[in-house]
Amino acid sequence: MCKCRGDRMSLNGRAAFASNLTILNLNLFHPDLFRGSLRFLLLACLVLTFPARAMDAKRIITLSPHLAELVFTLGAGERLVGVSDYSDYPAGASSITRIGGAAGADVERILSLQPDLVLVWKGGTKEADISQLRNVGLYVVSIKGESIDDIPASLLRLGELLGRQAMAGQQATAFRQSMGKLSSRYATKPIVSVFIEVSARPLMALSNKHTFSAGLEACGVTNIFSDLSQAAANVSLESVLTRKPTYVLIPDSVSESDYADSLARYQQAEDGSVKGVVRFNADKAFRQTPRIIDAITEVCESLH
Structure with a gap:
């Protein structure tokens, strides 16, 4: 049975629709056309769910x-x-x-x-x-x-x-x-691999399922966990070091003590593959709005 919903048309829109039907001389309620309450309800559903003007x-x-x-x-x-x-x-x-x-x-x-x-x-x-x-x-x-x-x-x-x-x-x-301008500016720059840490306890990585990580590819910055099926997921320190990121990105909202802990943590890489820990503007990076370009640009400038 039809389920009538009022989420498709405003009251004014419904009235206008009914009025238009009258203008078209469609006598929708003629007894020979619609007999019984069930058919009436079906018609009402059609009227009430007619798409609203955006x-x-x-x-x-x-x-x-x-x-x-x-x-x-x-x-x-x-x-x-x-x-x-x-x-x-x-x-x-x-x-x-x-x-x-x-x-x-x-x-x-x-x-x-x-x-x-x-x-x-x-x-x-x-x-x-x-x-x-x-x-x-x-x-x-x-x-x-x-x-x-x-x-x-x-x-x-x-x-x-x-x-x-x-x-x-x-x-x-x-x-x-x-x-487009960002991509052109860094088109000839070498690829830089990064680990984007969104949480230290537990250790969590951002993937390319998130706009910020995906956007960094415009300037040749590649996420070592780009292949994760979720936007963010728990990872181990061992898995991070095994993938050998050149830089680690952390939110600028972390405290100075947490920043120092991160520096010490990633210096464990025996081959010295991690060159440094870079902060990014979390407010801009984690909002899927035009402001994200500012966060992406700042990171690109820091790494190249």
């Missing part, structure tokens, strides 16, 4: 900090009524209502904010949360954020949803051009 979104909720940033990037920050924990860029995001974080989404609070669009991170937001939000009738759109190409693609998709296609096109083009 630019109807006026009350938006984001379930990842980078999605909130992308909405602001497209000049629609004032439409955000709820954001996830750690949504702190730009500054305006910090004052918006929190609706949960890595532990899960607060569905009750989300419903109280009456959003007409919920943006989730495909592969990052819990599938259980996504299913629950859709089951209560909310319009949920998954935005992919894995490869470097997903950033301009995300901008273009959001541009459609927010009615900001022109701005999204400009931002996407600018991003691609910046990455």
Whole structure:
């Protein structure tokens, strides 16, 4: 049996659709055409699930900090009524209502904010949360954020949803051009192998399933754990040293004592293959937004 959902069309959109049917002289409720309540309900489902116009979104909720940033990037920050924990860029995001974080989404609070669009991170937001939000009738759109190409693609998709296609096109083009210039600048430079440490206890590696690692390849920086099936995974110190990285990259958020520990840890390489430990801007590197280029460029300049 058809399951009617209100996540596809605004109330105004539904009314307009019904009106258009009348204009077309389709007498949908003629007794000879639709007999019985079941057929009526089936028709209602068709009307209620008719695709909404993308630019109807006026009350938006984001379930990842980078999605909130992308909405602001497209000049629609004032439409955000709820954001996830750690949504702190730009500054305006910090004052918006929190609706949960890595532990899960607060569905009750989300419903109280009456959003007409919920943006989730495909592969990052819990599938259980996504299913629950859709089951209560909310319009949920998954935005992919894995490869470097997903950033301009995300901008273009959001541009459609927010009615900001022109701005999204400009931002996407600018991003691609910046990455192209970076690739050209380092095209003749030698390959540099790195281990990207995202946690010391337990020791965790970043893979090319993450945008930052994948983006570093533009300047000839190769991740020794690029082949991992997950964006981040636990690894052993032995496995790191066996793969012989030339440099180790660690977040700039680590303390001075942890930085000193890292230096000592990787100096264990008997052949001296690890030349040094380089910090990177974690705030920019871990957000799948145009700002990631700054973090990539800084690392490229440090290693070449």
